[in-house]
Amino acid sequence: MCHIEFCKALDGMGLAPSVVSGTSIGAIVGGFYAAGVSGRGMENILDRVGLREIGRMVDFSILGRSGLVKGKGVVEFLEKHLPARTFGELKISLKVVATDFWNRREIVFESGELIPAIRASISIPAVFVPVKIDDTVLIDGGAVNPLPFDIIREDCDVLIAIDVSGTNVPSKKNQVPSMFESIMTTFHIIESSFVENKMKVSRPDIYIKPALKDIGILDFHRDEEIRKSVKGDVERFKRELEAQMKQEKVVELKPKKKKRFLFFKL
Numbered sequence: 001m002c003h004i005e006f007c008k009a010l011d012g013m014g015l016a017p018s019v020v021s022g023t024s025i026g027a028i029v030g031g032f033y034a035a036g037v038s039g040r041g042m043e044n045i046l047d048r049v050g051l052r053e054i055g056r057m058v059d060f061s062i063l064g065r066s067g068l069v070k071g072k073g074v075v076e077f078l079e080k081h082l083p084a085r086t087f088g089e090l091k092i093s094l095k096v097v098a099t100d101f102w103n104r105r106e107i108v109f110e111s112g113e114l115i116p117a118i119r120a121s122i123s124i125p126a127v128f129v130p131v132k133i134d135d136t137v138l139i140d141g142g143a144v145n146p147l148p149f150d151i152i153r154e155d156c157d158v159l160i161a162i163d164v165s166g167t168n169v170p171s172k173k174n175q176v177p178s179m180f181e182s183i184m185t186t187f188h189i190i191e192s193s194f195v196e197n198k199m200k201v202s203r204p205d206i207y208i209k210p211a212l213k214d215i216g217i218l219d220f221h222r223d224e225e226i227r228k229s230v231k232g233d234v235e236r237f238k239r240e241l242e243a244q245m246k247q248e249k250v251v252e253l254k255p256k257k258k259k260r261f262l263f264f265k266l
Contacts, residue, residue, distance in 0.1 A: 001046070001220075001223050001226045001227060002162075002164045002210055002212060002226055002230050003025070003026065003029040003162060003164060004029065004039050004042045004043050004046075005039070005227055005230050005231075005234050006039075006162050006208070006230075006234060006237060007029070007033055007038065007039030007042065008038075008039030008040055008043070009039075009234050009237060009238050010039070011038050011039050011040065013238065013241065013242075015241070015245075016092070017033075017092055017160075018092065018093065018155075018156070019092065019093040019094070019095070019152055019155050019156060020033060020034050020092055020093070020094050020095075021094070021095040021096070021097065021148050021149070021151055021152045022094070022095075022096060022097070022121070022148075023096075023097040023121055023140070023141035023142050023145060023146055023147070023148055024121055024122050024124070024140050024141060024142050024146070025122065025164065025217075026162075026164075027096045027097070027117070027118045027121035027122060027141070028078075028118055028122065029042065030094055030096070031078070031082060031084070031090075031094065031096070031114060031118050032045075032081075032082060033092065034084075034090040034091065034092040034093070034094040035082060035083050035084040035089070035090055035091065036083065036090075036091040036092075037082075037083065045081050046220075046223070049077075049081075053077070054077075054220050056073050056076075056077075057073035057074050057076075057077050058073065058218065059071070059072055059073040061129060064129055066129045066130055067123070067125075067126060067127055067128045067129035067130065068126065068127050068128075069127055069128050069129065070128075070129055071119055071122075071123070071128045071129055071131070074119060074122065074128075075115060075119055078115045078118060078119075079115060082114070082115065084114055085113065085114060085115065086111075086112065086113055086114055087109070087110055087111045087112060087113075087114055087117075088111070089114075090114070093110070093155075094110065094114075095108050095109070095110045095148070095151055095152060096108070096109040096110070096114075096117045096118060096120075096121050096141070097109075097121060097141030097144070097145050097148045097151070098117065098120040098121045098123070098131075098138040098139070098140070098141045099138060099139045099140060099141055099142075099143040099144045100136055100137070100138060101130060101137040101138065101139050102136075102137055103136075104144075105144065106141070106144040106145050106148075107120075107136070107138060107141075108148075108151055109121075116131065116133055117133075119131050120133060120138035120139075120141075121138075121140065121141045122140060123138060123139045123140050124139075124140045124142075124184075124187065124217070125139055125140060125143065125183070125187065126183050127183070127184075127217075128140075140187075142187065142191045143187075143190075144194075145194070146165065146191035146194055146195060147161055147163055147191075147194075147195045147198070149161045149202075149204045150198065150202060153202060157248060158205050158206070158241075158244050158245070158248060159204040159205045159206070160204060160205065160206045160208075160237075160241070161204040161206070161207045161208070162208050162209075162237075163195065163207065163208065163209040164209075164210065164212060165188055165191055165192060165195075165209070165212075166188075166210070166211065166212030166213065166214075166215050167211055167212065167213050167214075168181075168185050168188070168213075168214055169213050169214055184216075184217070205244055206237065206240045206241060206244060208233055208236070208237050208240075210229065210230045210233040211229065212226070212229065212230070213229075
């Protein structure tokens with residue numbers, strides 16, 4: 001929902017990315033956007049399907065050993081609403097990141113079937129059952145590259161990174177987290193460490209990280225709150241992007257290769 005607000009901002013500015021990369025929820029939003037679905041279009045899909053259909057996406061695996069959620073509901077949602085089945089059908093180049101569990105390495109999908117790649121990228125450890133593609137067990141891409149702007153740094157002139165990892169604030173001082181909070185927050189701590197270290201080496205041209213305080217992965221019912229909370233971030237994003245584009249126009253006066261514009265999402 002946060003990502004959608006930034007997609008709407010781009011649409012309103014009349015700008016379209018030439019390449020998108022994404023991990024986890026960024027892979028889902030990136031898939032829709034790359035398939036030609038506008039920010040408003042994605043918003044309309046969410047408004048139309050309602051909480052009941054979104055709830056069906058969370059198909060709990062009661063006896064499963066590998067994860068709490070099977071993920072078949074997510075696949076069915078994507079098959080019903082995503083207007084592309086392969087990377088070749090996309091209108092914008094897309095790279096989706098997942099993690100090879102047993103070999104502990106990054107896997108980047110940019111060709112072949114689209115939905116299995118997205119499903120692999122969102123396989124949060126202990127939450128979603130891992131995905132097996134070509135004998136490779138895959139989990140959430142955030143385990144190796146939660147903000148993968150590095151994989152497309154050379155493909156763009158203006159690089160935008162939208163980090164929706166958010167922040168967690170305890171309701172009471174020294175409050176002991178639940179088991180689910182421990183798993184999710186620990187994963188986010190590891191992801192944040194990766195991003196911080198990578199930013200020391202190479203930074204995107206525009207980096208936006210909305211606060212998103214205590215927004216859980218299942219808090220779909222808080223959509224209005226989320227949209228309102230990121231308004232200030234969206235306005236700052238638009239100002240920074242306008243400044244970048246003006247600078248790019250000045251650079252264009254000199255002989256240079258064909259300009260490209262990149263939009264990246266977590």
